[in-house]
Amino acid sequence: MASTPLPADRKYSESHEWHKVEGGTLTLGLTQFAVDQLTDVTYVEMKPAGFKFSAGSVLGEVESVKTTSDVYCAAGGEVIEVNKALSDDPSLLNTDPYGKGWLVKIKVGDASGLDRLMDATAYGKQYA
DSSP: OOSSOOOTTSEEOTTSEEEEEETTEEEEEEOHHHHHHHOSEEEEEEOOTTOEEOTTOEEEEEEESSOEEEEEOSSEEEEEEEOTHHHHOTTHHHHOTTTTTOOEEEEEEEOGGGGGSBOHHHHHHHHO
């Protein structure tokens, strides 16, 4: 089903977001499974840089021809960068969900929720 292999350098949530931590920065995106379920993504709106939030908060939404889905983050912190390329070309989410289709970068304040996420193997067994 999934056309892109799951990167092993990140953790995965049951709501189909990937979380990649590098130092104190977390990059958040949607999995290939989520993108496949949404089909053609037409619009992405994320909270702006400076937005502070707690673990489990909604950070934005992704609209497709089928539905609108909220985007959640397992960690708490502050949005430090939004992927502006998605405003101009939301289809990047369809074509490169683990690369150019990332959603936001976050300065992590509370990383405890990350411990409950799945690794690539566990997520792949359930959803790939």
